[in-house]
Amino acid sequence: MLLSVLISVGFLLGCGLFLAALLLLAEKKILNYGICRIQINAGRKELEVAGGSSLLTSLAEHNVFIPSACGGRGTCGYCKVTVHEGGGAIHPVEEPYLTPEEIAANVRLACQVKVRRDLDIAIPEELFSVSRYRARVEHKRPLTHDIVELRLKLLDPPALTFEAGQYVQLESAEYKGRESVMRGYSISSLPTETSHIELIIRLVPDGICSTWVFHHLKNHQEVNFSGPYGFFHLADTDAPIICIAGGSGMAPIWSIIRDMQARGITHRPTTYFFGALTQRDLFFLDEFKQIEKDAPWFKFVPALSQEPADSDWTGERGLITDVVNRHFPDASQHEAYLCGSPGMIDAAIAVLQNNGMPEHHIFYDKF
Amino acid sequence: MTPLADMSLLSSFLLIFVSAAFTDNILLARFLGMCSCLGVSKKVDTSIGLGTAVIFVTACTAALNYLVYRYLLVPLGLDYLRLITFIVVIAAFTQFVEMVIERVSEKLYNALGIFLPLITVNCAILGISLFMLNKPYSFLQAFSFGLGGGFGWFLAITLIGAIRERINEATLPRGLEGPGITLIIIGIMALGFIGFSGMIKI
Ligand SMILES: Cc1cc2nc3c(=O)[nH]c(=O)nc-3n(C[C@H](O)[C@H](O)[C@H](O)COP(=O)(O)OP(=O)(O)OC[C@H]3O[C@@H](n4cnc5c(N)ncnc54)[C@H](O)[C@@H]3O)c2cc1C
Ligand code: FES
Numbered sequence: 323m324l325l326s327v328l329i330s331v332g333f334l335l336g337c338g339l340f341l342a343a344l345l346l347l348a349e350k351k352i353l354n355y356g357i358c359r360i361q362i363n364a365g366r367k368e369l370e371v372a373g374g375s376s377l378l379t380s381l382a383e384h385n386v387f388i389p390s391a392c393g394g395r396g397t398c399g400y401c402k403v404t405v406h407e408g409g410g411a412i413h414p415v416e417e418p419y420l421t422p423e424e425i426a427a428n429v430r431l432a433c434q435v436k437v438r439r440d441l442d443i444a445i446p447e448e449l450f451s452v453s454r455y456r457a458r459v460e461h462k463r464p465l466t467h468d469i470v471e472l473r474l475k476l477l478d479p480p481a482l483t484f485e486a487g488q489y490v491q492l493e494s495a496e497y498k499g500r501e502s503v504m505r506g507y508s509i510s511s512l513p514t515e516t517s518h519i520e521l522i523i524r525l526v527p528d529g530i531c532s533t534w535v536f537h538h539l540k541n542h543q544e545v546n547f548s549g550p551y552g553f554f555h556l557a558d559t560d561a562p563i564i565c566i567a568g569g570s571g572m573a574p575i576w577s578i579i580r581d582m583q584a585r586g587i588t589h590r591p592t593t594y595f596f597g598a599l600t601q602r603d604l605f606f607l608d609e610f611k612q613i614e615k616d617a618p619w620f621k622f623v624p625a626l627s628q629e630p631a632d633s634d635w636t637g638e639r640g641l642i643t644d645v646v647n648r649h650f651p652d653a654s655q656h657e658a659y660l661c662g663s664p665g666m667i668d669a670a671i672a673v674l675q676n677n678g679m680p681e682h683h684i685f686y687d688k689f
Numbered sequence: 690m691t692p693l694a695d696m697s698l699l700s701s702f703l704l705i706f707v708s709a710a711f712t713d714n715i716l717l718a719r720f721l722g723m724c725s726c727l728g729v730s731k732k733v734d735t736s737i738g739l740g741t742a743v744i745f746v747t748a749c750t751a752a753l754n755y756l757v758y759r760y761l762l763v764p765l766g767l768d769y770l771r772l773i774t775f776i777v778v779i780a781a782f783t784q785f786v787e788m789v790i791e792r793v794s795e796k797l798y799n800a801l802g803i804f805l806p807l808i809t810v811n812c813a814i815l816g817i818s819l820f821m822l823n824k825p826y827s828f829l830q831a832f833s834f835g836l837g838g839g840f841g842w843f844l845a846i847t848l849i850g851a852i853r854e855r856i857n858e859a860t861l862p863r864g865l866e867g868p869g870i871t872l873i874i875i876g877i878m879a880l881g882f883i884g885f886s887g888m889i890k891i
Contacts (some may be wrong), residue, residue, distance in 0.1 A: 326766070334773065341778070345784055345785060352789060352792050
C-alpha cells in the first residue's frame, strides 16, 4: 500500500519535473534571440536588450516606462507606442484597442510586441522623464466614507518633478489571491513640494487596487509607483476656466487650482463644479471656502444629485451637467477641465459643446 | 469485436480514421471540446485555424500518450494515473509546439499561436487519448485514431463556423443570439451525424 503510494507520487513528481526541465531547456535553446537593439525616437536613445521578452518589459528594465494599467496582459490599451520597424504582424489581442488610423501609423501595444530582432520605435518625448519610485505611506486619512487621501514620502529617487494635473501609476501588492496590478492616480498635491505626493483614491467595489489601498495598505508601509504621466494640465492661455469633477476626480483639480494660486495666476476667472450624490460625499468644503475668500477669481459650486429634498442643503441640486448648463448657457469663450467617470465626462462635453465651447478648449482625464 | 490484426495494415488504418472522424465524431457524438468550439466558431477562417491545430495536436499527443501508457504506466502498474499523466503530457507538448512554431514561422505563429493555449485545455484532445485505450490498438492504429478524431473535430467546427457565418447575416430573436443558436445548430448537426453510426464498428 505504502509502496504503491510512493511509486505513484514519485512517478508524478518525476514526470512533472522531467517535462518542466525539458520545456525550460527548449525555451533556452529555441527561443534564444540574442541581443537586440532598440532605437527610440530616431536615435534619441538606443538600448541593447536580450530578445525574447515583450517590448514593454524590455523598456522598463532599461528605465523607460510606458504607461500600463493591466501589467502587460493586453487588456488596458495604455501601452501604445509606434513601431516603425521590426514589430512583426499585429496580434489579434491588439486589434480592439487600435483605430484604423493608428494601425496605419504602425501604432502597437508595447506589451504584445515581442522583441525578436532590432527595433525602431517612437514614444512621446515626455516618457523619458518617467521613473519608478519607492515611497513610504506617511498617512492615509478618510475624506468621505469611500474616499481616502494617501500621502507618500519619496525614498528613492527622493524627488519628483511634475505638472499639476499629471498622474502616477501605483503598483498594488498581491493579496488574497488577487494579482499585483498598476492603476493610474492623479497627483493631488502641489508641484512645489517635490519630496512628497498626495493621492485621492475612491474605493471601487471589488476593484483590485482601490480595495488594496483601503483595506490592506498600512501607514509606514513601502509602495512603488512610476510617473509622472499624462497631458492633463493647465493650458497657457488667458481664457476663463470651467472645471468639472466628480468623486475622486477632485484630485487633479485640487492640485491645479492651488497651483494657480501659488503661481499668482489671478486674471482667469475660474468656476469649479463638483458633483456628488449626497452631503456625505462632499469633502474639502472648508478648504475651498478659504480659497474663495483669498482668491476673488475663484468660485466653488458643489452640486448634489441625490440629496433628500427636505434636507438642510442650500447649495445646488441636480445632475452636475444640468447645473453647468444653468450657470453657463454661453461657454464659447471658456476653457474646460474635466475629471471623473467616462459617463460624466461624455455628458459634460456634450453640454459644453452645445453651449458653444470649441472642442480644442476641452481637456479631460477619464478615470 | 472485429479482430483488428486480421485486416491489412492500410485498411485498418483507414477504417479507424473514418470511424473516429465520422461515426464517433468527438464533437458531435461525444460532445467534447465544446467550449473552444463555441468561442471560436464565429468565422470559418478562425475555425479552420483552430481545427488544424487540433488535428496536429491530437494526432501527436495520441501517439505520445500511447507510448507513455504502454511503456511507462502499464509496466509500473500505474494504469490509474493515466488521466493526470495525459493532461501533463498534452500541456507540455502544446507549450513545446508553441515555442517551435514561434521560432520557425512567425506567420504560422500569428495564425495558430493564439489557439495553442486554448488547445491545452481542450477536453476533446484528452478525450481522444483516453478513448483510444478502450480498444486494443497498435501504435500506428492509435496514431490514426488520433488523426481521425482531430479531423472529425476540424470538420465539425468548420461546418459550424460556415453555418454561423451565414446565420449572423440574419436577424435572430434576441435570446437566441450567440451560444443559443450555436447549440441548436450543433444539436441538429449531431442528429445528422447519427446517420453515420452503425456503419462501421471498430
Ligand atoms: C489618468 C487616470 C487618472 C486617475 N486618477 C484617479 C484618482 O485620482 N483617484 C481615483 O480614485 N481613481 C483614479 N483613476 C482610476 C483608477 O486608475 C482605477 O481605475 C480605479 O481606482 C479602479 O481600480 P481598481 O484596481 O480598484 O479596480 P479594477 O480591479 O480595475 O476594477 C474596476 C471595475 O471592474 C470590476 N472588475 C474587477 N475585476 C473584474 C473581473 N475579473 N471581472 C469583471 N469585473 C471585474 C470591479 O468590480 C470594478 O467595478 C484614474 C484613472 C486614470 C486613467
Ligand atoms: S499594458 Fe495593458 S494593454 Fe499593454
